[in-house]
Amino acid sequence: MAALLQRKAAQSIKPSPSSFYSDKKKNPVIAAFEDECKLFIQFTRKKVSPGYKRKHDEACSRGPDMLFSLWNTYEARLPRMLYLTRVIEMGDFLVSVKEYNMALWQCYGRYLDQFGDRHIEDITDIETVKEIFFPGGMESEDASLTFRALYGKSICNYQVVLMTDPKLQNTQSVTRCLKILSFLRLITQVVLPREPLCWLVYNGTIHIYSVSRHLMTLGHSARVLEYLLWACMCMEASVPLMSVKYLLWRTTLYTAVCQCYYDTKAAHHAEMFARRALGKVNELSQLEKMSSAPASLELEAVFRQAAVKVGVMVYKRAVFETRKKPKGLLRPKTRSNLKDAQSPVDGHAPTVIIASDGRLVWRKTAKQRHDEVVKKFGNLPWPRTPAEKLLADMFEGSAAQFLAILETISDSTRRTLLTSLPAPESDDHILDVFSELFFAGVELISGGGGHTPRSPQQSSEASLFGVAQGRTLIDMATRGEDGVSLSSVVKFVKWAYNYEQWETFDALVEIT
Numbered sequence: 018m019a020a021l022l023q024r025k026a027a028q029s030i031k032p033s034p035s036s037f038y039s040d041k042k043k044n045p046v047i048a049a050f051e052d053e054c055k056l057f058i059q060f061t062r063k064k065v066s067p068g069y070k071r072k073h074d075e076a077c078s079r080g081p082d083m084l085f086s087l088w089n090t091y092e093a094r095l096p097r098m099l100y101l102t103r104v105i106e107m108g109d110f111l112v113s114v115k116e117y118n119m120a121l122w123q124c125y126g127r128y129l130d131q132f133g134d135r136h137i138e139d140i141t142d143i144e145t146v147k148e149i150f151f152p153g154g155m156e157s158e159d160a161s162l163t164f165r166a167l168y169g170k171s172i173c174n175y176q177v178v179l180m181t182d183p184k185l186q187n188t189q190s191v192t193r194c195l196k197i198l199s200f201l202r203l204i205t206q207v208v209l210p211r212e213p214l215c216w217l218v219y220n221g222t223i224h225i226y227s228v229s230r231h232l233m234t235l236g237h238s239a240r241v242l243e244y245l246l247w248a249c250m251c252m253e254a255s256v257p258l259m260s261v262k263y264l265l266w267r268t269t270l271y272t273a274v275c276q277c278y279y280d281t282k283a284a285h286h287a288e289m290f291a292r293r294a295l296g297k298v299n300e301l302s303q304l305e306k307m308s309s310a311p312a313s314l315e316l317e318a319v320f321r322q323a324a325v326k327v328g329v330m331v332y333k334r335a336v337f338e339t340r341k342k343p344k345g346l347l348r349p350k351t352r353s354n355l356k357d358a359q360s361p362v363d364g365h366a367p368t369v370i371i372a373s374d375g376r377l378v379w380r381k382t383a384k385q386r387h388d389e390v391v392k393k394f395g396n397l398p399w400p401r402t403p404a405e406k407l408l409a410d411m412f413e414g415s416a417a418q419f420l421a422i423l424e425t426i427s428d429s430t431r432r433t434l435l436t437s438l439p440a441p442e443s444d445d446h447i448l449d450v451f452s453e454l455f456f457a458g459v460e461l462i463s464g465g466g467g468h469t470p471r472s473p474q475q476s477s478e479a480s481l482f483g484v485a486q487g488r489t490l491i492d493m494a495t496r497g498e499d500g501v502s503l504s505s506v507v508k509f510v511k512w513a514y515n516y517e518q519w520e521t522f523d524a525l526v527e528i529t
Contacts, residue, residue, distance in 0.1 A: 121173035138196035238280035291330035399470030415467030416493035467499035
């Protein structure tokens, strides 16, 4: 009863600060504040739930009004650090329920108001950041809260941009997103030398990746490449973040950088960066073997998954580079049988062109390339083609092998319904490799390859025996198992349609 009376007194017309009450008992001001915070959180959770319906007499601004009143009522009555901590924690909660505007203005913005009203995206150097937001030095007790507020405000600003322009079709929206990325890079640069705050560096790389990944899907890979490279450098420059615990996240950043290079048609740089990343993974693996810690299945799975993810980025270019002929080698086209060129094969006629030396030569169609691969390699045991041999050398299990194929044929610059050949007709080696990749993909889907390859007699039959339901491709690849997920098969069929691989498309559509 006495505690209830004290709480009522704390909420009276003439409130007293928390320091007014004895520390020996539960402080009624703090207790009343925590109760109101819980009420607000309960209301917000209820509001964002799917079945919530606002009452006709309930104001649309009830949530912001409650939070505004809460802060104004208790700001002067609570200990400063407790109040600031709760403001940031409330902002994090609002972000988790996607109430970005409220988190921006009522939490992160309110916290940062103590440093002035300057727009954070306009700050471009470290000294300005230190001067404005850390006047008491980087070792002050509220430094970590300030970093969290800066991160939170940046992410909320980004989400507000997406609310008004989800596909970033406006040039100003893209520019603002890039400014946000630049500021996030600046914050990680400030905190990077301080090893005890490595968790803030880790959070910063997550924010940079989240924004960059969305921009990549919208065709801005070239503009976010530098920020992803910086995120990788941050993970490598911080000793605590170089541990096995963060290896998979570091691998995700590595593959994102490689994907940016591939999107910008810089495959050479992508392979070089992927091989460098493999070296980093191998270095950490050797250090773990030298340590006294016992080996575990979980540790092995981490290194296997990292090796598969980065190895796929190497395979994506290596499978084509190993088929290139030396530039100085003359390769005259000897297939100049015009009788064959003029007679269509199953309704698919080859294209007759004039070579540089004036001779009439012909190019094989996609169907003819497919038939040639089947005729040449169909009666051989796995691995049959050069593409399959490289798969078998680099990856263990059909899941990892199919993941490499799927990633190799994927191209973010192509649209599914706009079909075309995977390369110009002059790039014979690329067209041949694609035929082999789809040939290998059908074999893996049918249950071949991996640890249990099918016999040559079975390889001519397309089926879904290799599909494993209820499991993801990356999980099976991590364990080095055989199997293909159904969702990955659907993607494979889409790419077969997009690249005009009609033989593969028809065979898979028929059995599915």
